[in-house]
Amino acid sequence: MVYKEKNDTIAAIATPLGEGGIGVIRVSGADSIQMVDKIFLAANKRALADRRSYRAVYGKISDPKTKNIIDEVICILMREPHSYTKENVVEIQCHGGIMPLRKILSLLLEWGARLAEPGEFTKRAFLNGRIDLAQAQAVMDIIKAKTDASLRVATGHLSGYFSSNIRQIRDALLEMIAHYEAAIDFPEEEVDNIDNIQVMERIEELKVKINTMISSAKTGRILNEGLVTAIVGKPNVGKSSLLNRLLHSDRAIVTDVPGTTRDSIEEYVDVDGIPLRIIDTAGIRQTDDEVEKIGVDKARSYIERADLVLALFDGAKAMTAEDTKIIELIRKKNAVVVINKSDLVQNLDESYIRKQCSDSKIIHISTIQEEGIKELVETIKEKVYAGNVVYNEGEFVNNIYQLEALKKAGQHLEDAMKSLDNDIPEDLVVIDLRSAWEKLGDIIGDTVNEDIIDEIFSRFCIGK
Structure with missing residues (x-):
């Protein structure tokens, strides 16, 4: 190029x-x-x-x-x-x-x-x-890193861990391409016969590697950009107190007066290495106060776009209509049910919550006694890493550009597998293999066009 x-x-x-x-x-x-x-x-x-x-x-x-x-x-x-x-x-x-x-x-x-x-x-x-291009993008990720984990992802990319995986897959593809092209272009020469079954097995191995990288994309994005987390619940249930515990500071106003938080408060918080874009929303309830009503509407919209919802309930009080409404809002969301005030006598119908939110983990906490906060943090970490190996965050996919290129490369390999399975001519198989090789090359900059290069670097700050 x-x-x-x-x-x-x-x-x-x-x-x-x-x-x-x-x-x-x-x-x-x-x-x-x-x-x-x-x-x-x-x-x-x-x-x-x-x-x-x-x-x-x-x-x-x-x-x-x-x-x-x-x-x-x-x-x-x-x-x-x-x-x-x-x-x-x-x-x-x-x-x-x-x-x-x-x-x-x-x-x-x-x-x-x-x-x-x-x-x-x-x-x-x-x-x-x-x-290479992946390392270049990591430079800005290092500058923007907000936690130790996001810094490890960025420095891992800059050190070449991610690029090394891409190059290994490309090298394997290039070997297959060269073998096929030699057999096609020089049929009279003594080129080793190609065992299509072995090629399909090798392609399947490469697909598994690509799919493993793709599966890390959500975790990589979260560590890079932050997990959008909405704290929701009815008024005076302890949302602002939970925010303050996670921030280790009194960021939000905490009083016994319901409706204190009328608008949403958004903060970045480092939760054991994970950057959370955490939003303390207005209490969800029926109200005639116009300002508070706007805050409640915004709280509902945050539930819709949040990566994770922390739904707070008052364990010391019986279920209310507001609690039931919140359960309806979070039923199909990635949510953790947090029952606050565990230091008091419990009166909440927990069995109803378990029945309605069967996919959500329930954690008991006390923001006053600071009990259960560690368990909540561990639950958040489990949801972020979602089974991904943590020993080297530098191998995680951490932006949409890399993710889309990997998906397209994987699709080209799938097409090559189908062609081989259906005895399609080998020159057409080579086209799919080369397309996958080129898409992977876009990630490290070997095959990407200049317009994309310009667009990527335009997001950098001047002086870097």
Whole structure:
């Protein structure tokens, strides 16, 4: 595949704007060292161009036109190909204020650099062969990681665990393709006879590997994006108290007055490594209060779109019409029934809940005594991992692009199996095998087209 070459030098601020100890401007390209030398003067007057790679050089940035000093800085020099982009790279570390960062970047642009596009440094690393597409996407996943588990998924992808599995399947397919094509193109040569039964068995093995990866996609997505979790129940049942226990802080207002939470509160919480986008909804009940009524309607909509529903009931009180309504709403959802106030005498008809929500696990907790919270956390973990092996999260599929490519590759292998089973000519079997090989290549960037490459990197932040 041929990509458009961009040999120009790019520059961008690589740290968040605002006040901080240091800020970093990253410069990459063939002329990056000479370009920085135009505005940088080392303390010992020696130019960056005269220095070896991997050197940190102290000096000052000044405007060549006015001779005004902008800031004291340290320049980190990395010569090609041993840099992030495999190009000449200079990283300028200055004080972390908005003005020095912007002024230094402005000087670089004046002297010929171009402002980097979103994700262009990582895109160059990919195009120059330092990382593959799955690894490139993992860079942003690392930046966005919110828990240890999501970080392990991202670093595993960046380290190449996921790509290695894809390459192993592609290598096996390529071996089959080459054997078939040799037999088709050179029938007079002494090419080993192809045992279609053995080929079908091998294809089945590859399908199992692909299906195993596909089955990890839900877990991978949750660890990457967060599990949308709605806490629902009637007013004053303890929803906000549960949210506070999971957050380990008093985020939500807790009172004995029913209807305190009139709107939904959404927070990210790290539950034993799992990122939960947890929503504390308004209590579901009949009300004449217009504001509260809007909150109740929103609570119902959150139940519909949530990945997981934590349905709270008051164990110390008898079943009410509101409780029955909640049971109806969660009956066909992925839900955990949580019976609160286990420290009090129990009056709730639990048998009715078990009958109506037979697929939902029931957990007893006390938000006051903090009992049952660990069991609830373990139940959430079980639902997230859903039987997937946890020893290497880096092998999980973690975005829709990878998932769709795997599904299409699996379908092409299924078509190849059907062709072999029906004695379809071998050249048609090769078409299906090659299509599967290409779809898997899209995941690591070997066969993907340039428009998709541009679209993927457009989601990155500038400076990365």
